[in-house]
Amino acid sequence: MSDETRPHRTAAVIPAAGRGVRLGPGAPKALRALGGIPMLVHAVRAMARSRAVSLVVVVAPPDGADGVRLLLDEHALPDRTEIVVVPGGETRQESVRAGLGALPQDVTSVLIHDAARPLVPVDTVDSVVEAVRDGAPAVVPALPLADTVKEVEPGKPGEPEPVVATPERARLRAVQTPQGFDRATLVRAHEEIAVAGEGATDDAGMVERLGVTVVVVPGHEEAFKVTRPLDLVLAEAVLARRRATDAY
Numbered sequence: 191m192s193d194e195t196r197p198h199r200t201a202a203v204i205p206a207a208g209r210g211v212r213l214g215p216g217a218p219k220a221l222r223a224l225g226g227i228p229m230l231v232h233a234v235r236a237m238a239r240s241r242a243v244s245l246v247v248v249v250a251p252p253d254g255a256d257g258v259r260l261l262l263d264e265h266a267l268p269d270r271t272e273i274v275v276v277p278g279g280e281t282r283q284e285s286v287r288a289g290l291g292a293l294p295q296d297v298t299s300v301l302i303h304d305a306a307r308p309l310v311p312v313d314t315v316d317s318v319v320e321a322v323r324d325g326a327p328a329v330v331p332a333l334p335l336a337d338t339v340k341e342v343e344p345g346k347p348g349e350p351e352p353v354v355a356t357p358e359r360a361r362l363r364a365v366q367t368p369q370g371f372d373r374a375t376l377v378r379a380h381e382e383i384a385v386a387g388e389g390a391t392d393d394a395g396m397v398e399r400l401g402v403t404v405v406v407v408p409g410h411e412e413a414f415k416v417t418r419p420l421d422l423v424l425a426e427a428v429l430a431r432r433r434a435t436d437a438y
């Protein structure tokens with residue numbers, strides 16, 4: 191079967207194996223409550239809300255896959271979406287690779303979505319899926335920046351850092367997830383691109399290093415990443431507003 195006639199199947203991989211150090215002490219971030227429900231459950235529901243996504247692979251903390259499976263079984267999730275749980279790794283990149291390894295043969299495109307972005311709207315998910323299905327090998331949702339950004343020469347902790355450049359803000363975008371990929375392209379990036387230390391901060395960056403074009407579609411303010419304590423305050427407020435106005 192040629193690529194044009196092969197049926198599309200889209201899966202989402204949710205890396206959820208991080209500790210959440212910047213959020214402060216407590217359970218792994220993905221398991222912390224947002225509106226009384228673990229952040230991970232919100233993220234799985236956000237992917238499952240897209241009719242294009244028929245499989246979600248959750249990448250759990252390395253020693254927590256059984257616990258995450260039990261937790262997901264306790265919450266209502268759509269029957270039409272298959273959910274698989276695998277253990278993750280020490281870096282985000284290792285965790286994503288573990289998720290990719292769990293995909294069945296028939297999956298043609300993959301979304302990688304942070305558990306830490308629990309409130310991404312379904313329209314954002316669908317616009318990423320659509321761009322991949324239309325032929326883009328790599329797609330990221332993104333927003334223009336409100337702040338001016340400086341490039342600095344990192345110095346010693348506590349010392350002022352010299353500014354080396356001010357990139358033109360109009361050309362910058364803050365990138366979110368889900369990031370969508372042609373499966374073969376993303377797998378190749380994870381096989382060929384080695385990133386030292388903490389690993390790559392996003393998957394699209396690895397695909398860029400292959401020399402493959404990554405395109406941007408509009409992101410959404412509510413797809414923000416819960417990273418620090420103030421983000422959790424904002425997420426609770428957004429969720430409370432949704433619950434008051436939607437059947438959420």
Ligand SMILES: Nc1ccn([C@@H]2O[C@H](COP(=O)(O)OP(=O)(O)OP(=O)(O)O)[C@@H](O)[C@H]2O)c(=O)n1
Nearest residue numbers: 205206207208209210211212280281285305306
């Ligand atoms: N070894 C890791 C590290 C991160 N992640 C996941 O990657 C996403 C984005 O990472 P981030 O927001 O940085 O989460 P943490 O690594 O948990 O945060 P921190 O850096 O504050 O510890 C999260 O859903 C996180 O669970 C992962 O699956 N495996």
Ligand SMILES: C[C@](O)(CO)[C@H](O)COP(=O)(O)O
Nearest residue numbers: 282304365366367391392415
């Ligand atoms: C993938 C990502 O969410 C895109 O903005 C981001 O790079 C993740 O970074 P983190 O430091 O691992 O949270």
